[in-house]
Amino acid sequence: MTPSPATHPAPDADALLALAREALDTEIQGLQAMADRLDTRFVQAVHTVLACRGRVVVTGMGKSGHVGRKIAATLASTGTPALFMHPAEASHGDLGMITPADVVLAISNSGESEELTAILPLIKRMGVPLLAMTGRADSSLGRHADVMLDTGVAREACPHNLAPTASTTAQMAMGDALAVALLSARGFQPDDFARSHPGGALGRRLLTLVRDVMRPLEATPQVPPTATLIETMRAMSAGGLGAAAVVDDAGAAIGIFTDGDLRRLIERRESADLRQLTAGEVMHPQPRTVRPQMLAVEAADLMETHRITSVLVVDDGGRLVGALNHHDLMRAKVI
Incomplete structure (x- = not known):
């Protein structure tokens, strides 16, 4: 049941601004800590995708799934063919989206999402490289992964440390870092981007003669x-x-x-x-x-x-x- 707006008095402007700044500071600290932890595993992940002859199949459940859709879209628009596969639907036929030429990028903060862990053994059995974004190296996802990218955060921006906030920001940022590294390695140029966005302003500017x-x-x-x-x-x-x-x-x-x-x-x-x-x-x-x-x-x-x-x-x-x-x-x- 949604609580009535009158249940609690509305906080004043200063309190709202303080909450917003605290949330942003928490996310900034999480991103900085993640950047400091970057190591050769990130390089290995880039090389794995560059060697891929197929597509990057991104998968994740809940909020991680929403992030995964965005990462797949960013990869696809910057020169790396990608698609999103819902892990729950994968158990009912969508696993057929994956081909032997693909790479799977699985996202889960806990690394224990039930729908995701259920398909990990099947992915491994296919011999497809498995990249993971997770906050726990010792999780089921972390153990199954060929390359694990650490997206863990000390705490969520949520004042109760419950709602995925800082963790999803970390996942999103890691996906952007991966896409940027890949587009640079591929020599992806503005006119290549424009061809992926013919209906956008940049596409019109770079493609219209x-x-x-x-x-x-x-x-x-x-x-x-x-x-x-x-x-x-x-x-x-x-x-x-x-x-x-x-x-x-x-x-x-x-x-x-x-x-x-x-x-x-x-x-x-x-x-x-x-x-x-x-x-x-x-x-x-x-x-x-x-x-x-x-x-x-x-x-x-x-x-x-x-x-x-x-x-x-x-x-x-x-x-x-x-x-x-x-x-x-x-x-x-x-x-």
Whole structure:
């Protein structure tokens, strides 16, 4: 039965902050002690996983199982194929997830979780390497393990020293340490991470190319250098880019004329007849350009550096193939 909120008076703000700081201090101390105990067994665990031709099958019960799911996900996203297997379901068929090419990573603070210890002999019989994260080397899990990583803590952050808190933080941190060591050993790079996260912000930044988001040639306003200013303005209005490319007879981008250029031109020539001007006379020659195969984020950096909102896209021969502006990058969530 859930106790009524009115059963005990609510602690004051200072008491709540003191409890929070005490919990954090307990977990920090547990992590520091675990770091101080790291030894060659960690190195052996890394080498065991690196030699694995299959996957890391992570298993754990209760809170350790929740941690195990996160560790499996972290490993999988950083270059080490991994999955989570529930130990209770393993006894009812899920043990078939494990193949001879795999490595098993079992997690239990006590090392005596009933559902986990029940499948340890079966795992050993399969000849699959068994890594363990446990707080007790003399536990059933510790004795069965080929490599044991000590994740023990002096006490839980729970004031009653009961709820798994500091111990699960230690397990989580050890899993992160293992993943980081493995990704470094594999030469895992940011673009590898992006390929595992194509829907995320990093994936978009590292995988999206200019050609994926640019406006094609047929949608890019363009005029010859002989076009009148009126014709250039009409092309700009029809294209909705806020700019028009000026191209020569060979299709090479030789200039650009923008809305901002038009405003500045009007301010400078208040009494002049602007209708007589041509695109070649008012354009910015040698405009900033990008290639279709460039990363879109590189194009965004170029635009930000030069404080421009549009850039022309050209091929290796300098011929216009499209255009890109700030709104295109925003729609693609590159910026």
